[in-house]
Amino acid sequence: MSERTGARRRLGSIRLSLILLALVPGVTLAAMWGVTTTQMFAEGLRLRNQTELSRSTGAMGTDATLALQRERSLSAAWLASPHGSRAALDAQRKRTDAAVAKLAGRSGALEEAPARVADRLYSVIASVSSLEYYRGQVDDPTDITAQQALDQYTSIIDDQVHAFQELSQVDDGDLTSQAGPLVALEHAAELVSQEDAQLTLAWPSGRIDDKAWAQVVELVNSRRWLVQDQILPQLRGSAKTQTERILQSREWQTIMDIEDRVLAARPAGRDGRIALPASEREWRAALEKVADQYTALIQAQTEQLLTRSADKADSLLVTAGSLSAGGLAALLLCVGMSWRITRSLSRRLRGLRMATLRLAQERLPDVVARLDRGEKVDIDLAAPPLDYGRDELGQVAEAFNTAQRTAVHTAVELADTRRGFQKVILGIARQSQNLVNLQLSRLDALEREHQDPDVLEGLYELDSTASQLRRYEENLVIISGEQPRRSWTEPVALIDILRSAVGEVAEYQRVEVHTDEDLCLAPPVVADVIHLLAELIDNATAYSPAPSPVGVRAALVAKGLAVEVEDRGLGMSEDDYASLNAQLAEEPKFDVVALADDLRLGMFVIARLATRHGIAVTLRPSPYGGTTAIVLLPHDIVVREAPEPAAPEDSASEPAREGGPLAPVRTSAAAPALAPAPVPVAGLDGLVPLPRRVPQTSLAVELRAESAPSSSAEEDGAADDFTAERAASSLAGFQRGTQRARDEDAPTQYDQEEATTPEDHRAEVPAADTAVPSTPPADRS
Numbered sequence: 001m002s003e004r005t006g007a008r009r010r011l012g013s014i015r016l017s018l019i020l021l022a023l024v025p026g027v028t029l030a031a032m033w034g035v036t037t038t039q040m041f042a043e044g045l046r047l048r049n050q051t052e053l054s055r056s057t058g059a060m061g062t063d064a065t066l067a068l069q070r071e072r073s074l075s076a077a078w079l080a081s082p083h084g085s086r087a088a089l090d091a092q093r094k095r096t097d098a099a100v101a102k103l104a105g106r107s108g109a110l111e112e113a114p115a116r117v118a119d120r121l122y123s124v125i126a127s128v129s130s131l132e133y134y135r136g137q138v139d140d141p142t143d144i145t146a147q148q149a150l151d152q153y154t155s156i157i158d159d160q161v162h163a164f165q166e167l168s169q170v171d172d173g174d175l176t177s178q179a180g181p182l183v184a185l186e187h188a189a190e191l192v193s194q195e196d197a198q199l200t201l202a203w204p205s206g207r208i209d210d211k212a213w214a215q216v217v218e219l220v221n222s223r224r225w226l227v228q229d230q231i232l233p234q235l236r237g238s239a240k241t242q243t244e245r246i247l248q249s250r251e252w253q254t255i256m257d258i259e260d261r262v263l264a265a266r267p268a269g270r271d272g273r274i275a276l277p278a279s280e281r282e283w284r285a286a287l288e289k290v291a292d293q294y295t296a297l298i299q300a301q302t303e304q305l306l307t308r309s310a311d312k313a314d315s316l317l318v319t320a321g322s323l324s325a326g327g328l329a330a331l332l333l334c335v336g337m338s339w340r341i342t343r344s345l346s347r348r349l350r351g352l353r354m355a356t357l358r359l360a361q362e363r364l365p366d367v368v369a370r371l372d373r374g375e376k377v378d379i380d381l382a383a384p385p386l387d388y389g390r391d392e393l394g395q396v397a398e399a400f401n402t403a404q405r406t407a408v409h410t411a412v413e414l415a416d417t418r419r420g421f422q423k424v425i426l427g428i429a430r431q432s433q434n435l436v437n438l439q440l441s442r443l444d445a446l447e448r449e450h451q452d453p454d455v456l457e458g459l460y461e462l463d464s465t466a467s468q469l470r471r472y473e474e475n476l477v478i479i480s481g482e483q484p485r486r487s488w489t490e491p492v493a494l495i496d497i498l499r500s501a502v503g504e505v506a507e508y509q510r511v512e513v514h515t516d517e518d519l520c521l522a523p524p525v526v527a528d529v530i531h532l533l534a535e536l537i538d539n540a541t542a543y544s545p546a547p548s549p550v551g552v553r554a555a556l557v558a559k560g561l562a563v564e565v566e567d568r569g570l571g572m573s574e575d576d577y578a579s580l581n582a583q584l585a586e587e588p589k590f591d592v593v594a595l596a597d598d599l600r601l602g603m604f605v606i607a608r609l610a611t612r613h614g615i616a617v618t619l620r621p622s623p624y625g626g627t628t629a630i631v632l633l634p635h636d637i638v639v640r641e642a643p644e645p646a647a648p649e650d651s652a653s654e655p656a657r658e659g660g661p662l663a664p665v666r667t668s669a670a671a672p673a674l675a676p677a678p679v680p681v682a683g684l685d686g687l688v689p690l691p692r693r694v695p696q697t698s699l700a701v702e703l704r705a706e707s708a709p710s711s712s713a714e715e716d717g718a719a720d721d722f723t724a725e726r727a728a729s730s731l732a733g734f735q736r737g738t739q740r741a742r743d744e745d746a747p748t749q750y751d752q753e754e755a756t757t758p759e760d761h762r763a764e765v766p767a768a769d770t771a772v773p774s775t776p777p778a779d780r781s
Helices: 004-011 014-080 085-104 107-112 115-129 131-140 146-167 171-203 209-236 237-247 248-262 280-372 391-448 454-477 495-504 523-542 574-584 592-596 601-613 703-705 712-723 724-744
Strands: 511-515 550-557 562-568 616-621 627-633
Touching: 014 085, 014 131, 014 146, 014 171, 014 280, 014 454, 085 115, 085 131, 115 131, 115 146, 131 146, 146 171, 171 237, 171 248, 171 280, 171 495, 209 237, 209 248, 237 280, 248 280, 280 391, 391 454, 454 523, 454 601, 495 511, 495 523, 523 550, 523 562, 523 601, 523 627, 574 601, 574 616, 601 616, 616 724
Parallel strands: 511 550
Antiparallel strands: 550 562, 562 627, 616 627
16 A cells, blocks of 8 residues: 555544544434434324324314214104104204314314324314205205205214324324224214114104115124124223123114114015114114213223323323433443543553653753763663553553663663764874874974985975874864863964964965954964864865965954955855854764765864854855855954963973974075964973064075175076075075074974974975975865
C-alpha cells in the first residue's frame, strides 16, 4: 500500500479516532433510543385516543343502533296495524333522536379519528338526517312501500355496525381479536332485529309472501351460523359464559322453536302466501327478554374491552416511559464511559507525547550540554522510565523507554568518543607544535650561522613556512577546545598586532596595512586576535588573484575598534554570505565541523575565537567585487594608552630574541622598507615598541657610503649601475650588521615546547623574484 493510499484511509489524529469510536455507538444508541421511545409513546397515545374515541363515539353509536332497531320494530308494528296506539312509537322516536344527537355532537372528535372510522360515522350521521322523510312515509305511506321504509332503518343500522367494526380495529392485535366476537354479537343482534321487523310486519295478516319469507329464512340461517361457528368459538371468559347462558335460556329456545315453525311453513291459499304460526305474543315476549340480555351483554363486554384497551394504553405509556428512562440512563452511561475511556486514552497519549517532546527538547539537549561541559551523566537519572500500565499503550511506553535510554546512552558514548577524539587531536597538535618550535629554533640558529644570501633566502622561506604551520597546529588546538599557550601580561600595540597577523600569512607581500590609531589591545586577547586576523587575511590572499592587493584597515567606530580585511576576488552569493555570517555569529560545535560535508576549519576557528571574546565578524560584498571581512572589537578589550615595556608570559619559557625585545621582520634587499611585524620576546626589560626600519640602517658603513646617493642624477643612474656583485656586497653588509646586533644581545634560549609570540621574525619577506611557498588556504566557500 502506498503512502498516499494510507494517508487517505487515515481518519486523522488518534484523539479524533477515539472520539469517533465513542461517538458512533453513542449516536446509534441515541437514535435507536429516540426511535423506540417515540414509537412506544406514539403507540400508547394512539391506543389511548382510539380507546377514548371508541368509548365516546362507539358507545354512542351502539346506543343509536339499539334505538334505531327498536324504532324499526315499532314502525313495522305500526305499518302492520295503523289503527293502534302510537304512544310507544312516538316515545321511541324521541329516544332515537336523543341518541343520534349525541352521536352527531361528536363530530369534532371524528376529525381526529382515522379516515376509515370517520367515513363510516359521517355516513351514519348523514343517513340519520334523512330519517324524517322515512318516518313520514311510516306515518302516511304515499311514495314508498313499508319494506322500503324498514330497509332505510336497516341501512343506517348497517353503517353503524360497520363503524363499530372499524372502531374495534385498534393498533393492538390482542384487543382487536377480543373485539371481533363483540362485533359478531352486535351483527347477530341486528339479524334477529331484522327478522323481528319482517315477522312483525307480516303477523297481523297471518301470512307472508315468498320474498319476505325467503329473506327471513336467510336471516335465520345467517344468524345461526354466525352464533355457532363464529361467536361461540371466539368468546372467552365471562362473555362466553353469558352468551351460552342466553342460548340455553327458555326464551331463546322459544325463539328457536318459532323460527323452526316459520322455516317449516308452506304456502296456503290461492295467493300463494305462506301462513305464519300464531306465535306473535310468545315471540314478542321472548324476544324482548333476549334483546335486553343481548344489549346488556354487548354493553358489558364493550365496556370491559374499552377498559382493557385503556389499561393497555396506559401500560404502553408507562412502559414507554420506563424504557425511555432506562434507555436514556443506559445511553448516558455508555456516553459517559466512552467519554471517560476516550479521555483517559487521550490523556495517556498526550502524556506520552509530552514525555517524547521533553526528551527531544529538554532532556537530550541538557544531556548533550552537560556532556559538552565535561560533566558525568547518569543514564538512569537522565532517562527515567515511563509507567503507562501493561496494556498496548504501556507497551508503547516500554518501547519508548528503550528508545530514550538508547538515545541517552548513544549520546554519552558519542560524547566520550568526541572527547577522546579531541584529546587525540590535541595530543597530535601539541606534539606537532613541539616539532615546529624545534624546527623554528634550529632555523633561527642556522640563520645566525650563515651569511650566504642564497642560503639565507632558503632559510627564510623555510622559516615562513614553519610559522604558517605553527598557525595550523594552533587551529587544531582551538578545534579541540583548548587555547594556544602564547599569552601576554601587558597590552600590545594595534599596529604590532596587525603586522604580526600579516607575518603569519604566506603571501604577506600582497597585504597593505593602513591605520592611524595609536591603540593597544588587552593582554588576554592578543594571541586570539592575531590568530583571527591571520585566518581572515590568509583567506583573502587565497581567494583573490595574485598580485591583487589585500587591504587591512583599522579605525575606531561607535561600537569599538573595526578592522576591515578586503580582497578583490570573485565574492560570494547572498545566500553564502548569510550562511557564513550565521555561522560566525555563534560558537560552533565540534560535531558540526566533524560532520560537515564542506569542511571549513578556518571559519570554525574564527567563530570560536570571536565568540570567546565577544568579537563580531561580518562578511559582506566588497566594492571591488570581492569580500570584505569586518572585525568589530568591543571597547572593553581596547586600551587607549600605550603601556610600559613588559615581558610576555607563557606556560612554557619564551625564547629571548636577539636585536632587542622586538626584532624587525627580516626583509630582502629588494624590499628594505617593509614595515616590520611585532615580535614579543622574554627579556629583562619586557615588551618595547617595535623599531621602524630605515633603509640601509643595517648595512655596514662602507656599504652605506657606496650606495648612498649624492644627487638626483646618481639616484637615476643607480638602477642602471646595479650589478650582481653590488647586490651580494650589500647583502653581506646587511648580514654583518645583523650579526653584530645579535652578538651584543643576551644569549637566546629556545623553548622546544611551543613558541608564544604573536608573530616572529621567521615570517620573512623574500625577495620579489623569489617564489613564495604555497600553503593550504584556511577556507572560504
